[in-house]
Amino acid sequence: MKTGLVLEGGAMRGLFTSGVLDVFLEEGITFDMTTGVSAGAAFGCNFKSRQIGRALRYNINFAHDKRYSSITSLIKTGNLFNAEFCYHTLPEKLDPFDFESFRNNPMEFFAVTTDIIKGTPRYHKLSTCNYDELELMRASASMPLVSTPVKAEGTLLLDGGISDSIPLKFSEGAGCTKNVVVLTQAESYRKKPSKLSSVMKIALRKYPELVKTIINRPLMYNAQTEYVFKARDQGKAFVICPEQSLGISRTCKDEKELRRVYEEGRKRAQSLLPALREYLSQ
Numbered sequence: 001m002k003t004g005l006v007l008e009g010g011a012m013r014g015l016f017t018s019g020v021l022d023v024f025l026e027e028g029i030t031f032d033m034t035t036g037v038s039a040g041a042a043f044g045c046n047f048k049s050r051q052i053g054r055a056l057r058y059n060i061n062f063a064h065d066k067r068y069s070s071i072t073s074l075i076k077t078g079n080l081f082n083a084e085f086c087y088h089t090l091p092e093k094l095d096p097f098d099f100e101s102f103r104n105n106p107m108e109f110f111a112v113t114t115d116i117i118k119g120t121p122r123y124h125k126l127s128t129c130n131y132d133e134l135e136l137m138r139a140s141a142s143m144p145l146v147s148t149p150v151k152a153e154g155t156l157l158l159d160g161g162i163s164d165s166i167p168l169k170f171s172e173g174a175g176c177t178k179n180v181v182v183l184t185q186a187e188s189y190r191k192k193p194s195k196l197s198s199v200m201k202i203a204l205r206k207y208p209e210l211v212k213t214i215i216n217r218p219l220m221y222n223a224q225t226e227y228v229f230k231a232r233d234q235g236k237a238f239v240i241c242p243e244q245s246l247g248i249s250r251t252c253k254d255e256k257e258l259r260r261v262y263e264e265g266r267k268r269a270q271s272l273l274p275a276l277r278e279y280l281s282q
Contacts, residue, residue: 003280004176005031005047006168009038009141009161011250013184015258018055019265020182020240021047027273029280033108033176035123035167037160040182041111041140045129048109049102056262058095063253080146080251087138088131102129108174111140112160112167116149119209121164122157143250144214145196145203156207163213166224168237178280181228183241190225191218238279240272 007017017040024030025047036044043055062068068090073082091097102109113122113136124140126133132152139150139157149156164170171179194200197215204211213220231237248261269276 001177002033002175003031004171004174004179005034006166006171006179006181007034007036007040007044008166008181008183008185009036009040009159010184011039011143012059012248012252012258013246013250013261014039014043015056015059015248015262016184016242016246016265016268017182018043018046019262019267020269021265022052023266023269023273025050025052029276031107031180033110033171033174035110035112035171035174036140037112037165037167038141038143039184041137041160045097045102045109045126045137048105048107049098049129050105051098051101054095054097056258058090059258060255061095062090063255063258069251069253074146078148079142081141083138083148087134091129091134097129099129103127110170110174111137112164112170113139113150113157114160114163114210114213116156116158116204116207116210118155119163119207119211119213121160121167121170122153123167123170124153144200144210158210162210162217163220164224165217165221166228168224168228168231179231179237180276180280181232181237181239183225183228183239184246185225186242186244187229187239189245191221193218235279238276240268240276242268 046054066072067082067085069081074080109126111124115122124136140160142158200214232239246261248257
């Protein structure tokens with residue numbers, strides 16, 4: 001039996017996921033493979049490096065640092081979340097990422113990106129979190145309009161959530177017969193067409209396939225949501241999600257709100273521990 005962990009994105013909603021994963025670490029719950037999308041990859045990598053509390057800590061410590069996330073950074077670099085600071089300076093110097101533990105952990109870790117030329121998802125196995133792999137992680141969390149495309153592997157990449165928001169089928173296709181899916185939206189949530197679609201059509205007109213994928217994203221997302229909960233009802237997946245909307249903005253900087261969402265993730269995971277252990281042991 002190969003176990004898989006699937007992590008949805010959602011920017012600062014990802015702190016819900018971080019709370020869930022920290023409970024897993026404390027309880028010794030492990031998986032053979034993790035697939036993270038956007039914040040699911042950027043925060044989820046701390047699960048493989050076994051660093052409890054790190055995602056919450058650095059988001060709180062640097063929330064108001066203009067080098068981390070700011071309009072200043074967007075104007076100067078084209079990235080709301082400063083690329084060099086967030087993915088290199090911070091993990092290498094200011095809040096060290098445990099690269100050695102990441103490398104030595106046998107769990108496979110995949111980050112999902114979107115090829116903006118083709119408008120299709122790409123799945124990258126990250127084994128070392130070296131410079132090139134950190135760039136792929138950055139690409140996975142690079143939201144359109146507020147991020148510049150990342151040049152990697154002979155193409156241009158952006159947020160994996162555009163093309164594969166909840167990659168349960170990828171995890172199943174990789175041989176994972178037991179999957180735990182962590183969502184950052186409540187079960188009742190269904191995505192509506194973006195109010196920014198017309199803006200994206202103009203701003204991203206050089207990438208027509210990407211625009212098509214963005215426009216079709218609500219249909220894709222809602223179909224994936226239905227697939228996930230159908231799998232749950234059939235006993236093929238275990239789902240952890242908020243009981244109601246987290247009510248936090250994608251770029252929230254308020255410490256109380258960041259802590260609240262993280263704690264909601266912890267509480268939700270703790271409440272489901274008995275059922276989760278039973279599911280994984282079957």
